Amino acid sequence: MYDVLVVGTGPAGCMTAKMTAEAGYKVLLVEKMQLPREKSCSGILIKKSIDMVEGEFGKIPDAVLCRPTKNKGIIINDEENRVFKFESEGLNVWRNLFDQWLVSGAENAGVEFRQSTAVISCEEMQDHVLVTLQGNEIYHERAKIVVAGDGAASNLKKNLLKTQDSYIFTYQTFCSGTVDLDYNFFHAFMQPQLSQYDAWFNVKDDFLIFGIAVKDFNKIKGYHEKFLSFLASNFKAEIKSFVKGEVGIMPCVLPEYRVDLGIGRVLFVGEAANFLNPIGEGISSALASGYAAAEAIKSTYDVSEDVDVPALLNAYEKNVEPDKQYMIRQWKLLARISPKFSHLG
Ligand SMILES: Cc1cc2nc3c(=O)[nH]c(=O)nc-3n(C[C@H](O)[C@H](O)[C@H](O)COP(=O)(O)OP(=O)(O)OC[C@H]3O[C@@H](n4cnc5c(N)ncnc54)[C@H](O)[C@@H]3O)c2cc1C
Known part of the structure; x- marks a missing residue:
């Protein structure tokens, strides 16, 4: 019997796994992929992320960073081509290496880790959860x-809550070439002709990365082509070679925005719970x-007794409320810049 079984080696799962193992619980972390696994991501760590990671895992090693190693903030181009510059120091990481480093931090804290292992289902029993793995x-x-x-x-949330979430699909290409934009910033473009959500440009090592996000998967390539022509006309983009393209998904933050924090002995964290800040952060x-x-587990589960199940979810809800409120404030700020997101304005 494990005290805590954590599914997924993203930042959410690694954080819970490490902290609970450190508190003395018997923890199993499982990941369906083999590490280092790819995760489509721009890999920008904002200051809040850096502070949280370094507070728990120690200094982020140079080996997981890519050039330009420091991200100086975000430049948003709104529907009317007005430019909003938000300066703040972040880091530029390769997600596959960064997440692998988080896992090694969790293992050092005593977490048992199994890769190439997918959780297929969870069934709540009298005093535990029966987990089926492959x-x-x-x-x-x-x-x-x-x-x-x-x-x-x-999938665990879909099976347990029987919810039908909607998604944003992302497509980004890794290219070589040049473009007349400051490589030290992340650039977001809100013009509706360029995407159904946002379009972006950033740099990782020798790659120029051009991405777009859509609600309608079939429109991915069309919007991406429009974005590249827009950058060629307005920012002298010259693409010499196309190296690779990748598709990703994000939760679609809807007008009836909600987070799903869990059911019974199963808690949802990170994007599984619908946590996502504007511009895909x-x-x-x-x-x-x-x-x-x-923290909720630590305050409601004493291993000499059973888990206080209702208290567990209540504690998690209470602990995460400031982050939920922060996220809603961020979406409202974006809605003031871009009416596309005005459902939260
Ligand atoms: C194109 C793109 C760009 C982005 N850029 C940024 C950015 O620059 N900065 C930023 O802060 N955020 C960015 N994001 C968002 C960020 O990537 C996510 O919010 C973040 O990774 C969510 O972390 P998580 O731990 O919830 O889940 P994830 O990081 O998605 O990790 C989930 C893990 O669970 C594993 N898994 C899934 N199902 C199972 C199963 N059944 N059994 C076992 N393992 C399973 C997956 O393989 C994966 O390793 C971006 C997202 C996209 C799509």
Whole structure:
């Protein structure tokens, strides 16, 4: 019997796993992919993310950074081509290496880690959760508490809550070439002809990265082409070679915006819970919700007794409320810049 079984090695899952292991719980962390696994992401750590990671895991190593190592902030181009510059120092990481480093921090704290192992389902029993896993074969584990940090597409949440979430699809290409934009900033473009959400440009090592986000998956390539022509006409973009393209998903923050924090002994963290800040910044809220879940476990589960199940979810709700409010404030700020997001304005 594990005290805590954590699903997914994103920032949310790693944070909960490390903190609960450090507090003395018997923790199993499982990841369906083999590490280092790819996660489509711009890999910008804002200051809040850096502070949370360095507070729990220690200094972020140079080996996970890419050039320009320091991100100086974000430049937003609104619907009317007005420019809003928000300066703040962040870091530029490769997510596959960064997440692998988080996992090694969790293992050093005593977490047992299994990769190439997917959680297929969770069934709540009298005093534990029966978890079905698939590695080389299908088998079961038992845990007092499960923390699902399985990302935007969370199958565990879909199965347990029977919810139908809607998604934003992203497509970004890694290219070589030049463009007349400051490489030290992340650039977001809100013009509706360029995407159904936002379009962006950033740099990682020798790659220029051009991304767009849509609600309608079939329109991905069309919007991406329009974005590249827009950058060619307005910012002298010259693409010499196309290296790769990748698709990702994010939760679609809807007018009836809600977070799903859990049910019974299963807590949802990070994007599985619908945490996502504007312009697709989700690492800080993944870390914060992972932290809040760990604190909730620590305050409501004494291993000599059983888990106080109602208190667990209440504690998590209470701990994460400031982050939820912060996120809503951020969406409202964006709505003032871009009416596309005015449902939260
Ligand atoms: C194109 C793009 C750009 C982005 N850029 C940024 C950025 O620059 N900065 C930022 O802060 N945020 C960014 N984000 C958002 C950020 O990537 C996410 O918010 C963040 O990764 C969420 O973390 P998480 O821990 O909730 O889940 P994830 O990081 O998605 O991790 C989930 C993990 O669970 C694993 N998993 C899934 N199902 C199972 C299962 N059944 N069993 C076992 N394992 C499972 C997955 O393989 C994965 O490793 C971006 C997102 C996209 C799509």
